[in-house]
Amino acid sequence: MASAETLTVQTTTDSAEKATALARGAVEARLAACAQIAGPVTSVYHWAGGIETTQEWQVLFKTTAARYQALERHLLAAHDYETPEIIATAVVAGSPAYLSWVAAETVAR
Numbered sequence: 001m002a003s004a005e006t007l008t009v010q011t012t013t014d015s016a017e018k019a020t021a022l023a024r025g026a027v028e029a030r031l032a033a034c035a036q037i038a039g040p041v042t043s044v045y046h047w048a049g050g051i052e053t054t055q056e057w058q059v060l061f062k063t064t065a066a067r068y069q070a071l072e073r074h075l076l077a078a079h080d081y082e083t084p085e086i087i088a089t090a091v092v093a094g095s096p097a098y099l100s101w102v103a104a105e106t107v108a109r
Contacts, residue, residue, distance in 0.1 A: 005065050006091040006099050011075055011084055012043065012056040018080070019057035025078055031071040032061035033105035065090075067106045 009032070013019050016039065023035035039057030046052075063071050068088055075086050091099070 006094060006102050007063050007065055007068055007088045008091060009061040009063055009068065009071055009075075009086065009088045011059050011061075011079065011086050012041075013059070013079065013081065013084075014054065014056055016040075016057050019059050022075065022078055023059050023061070026061055026063075026071060026074055029070075029074060030106050030108055031067050031074050032063045033102040035059050035061045062102050064103055064106050 011022065013022060016037065019037045019039065023032075023037055026032040027035055037057055037059050040055040041058055042053065043056045044051065044053050061071060072086055072088075075084060
């Protein structure tokens with residue numbers, strides 16, 4: 001499998017519980033092979049005419065380009081943010097065995 005077919009997809013949310021729910025839902029639906037949760041992190045951003053500073057939890061999903069659109073739809077439906085962060089980054093290199101595992105675990109069954 002070419003590494004360009006593998007993606008990491010990042011989002012954030014405002015609690016560990018919500019992060020876990022997003023991660024578990026995506027993995028259970030085979031939209032991601034795995035998801036890692038890190039946090040809390042401090043986010044500083046423009047919103048509604050002001051600057052906000054909040055604690056958030058990051059979720060990093062490992063998926064394939066073929067499953068990206070379904071993962072994005074899932075995150076938009078499950079997320080409670082008005083404009084959630086959903087950013088996909090192509091994996092440019094990786095262990096062939098790991099990349100094969102990601103591909104195998106994201107096949108719809």
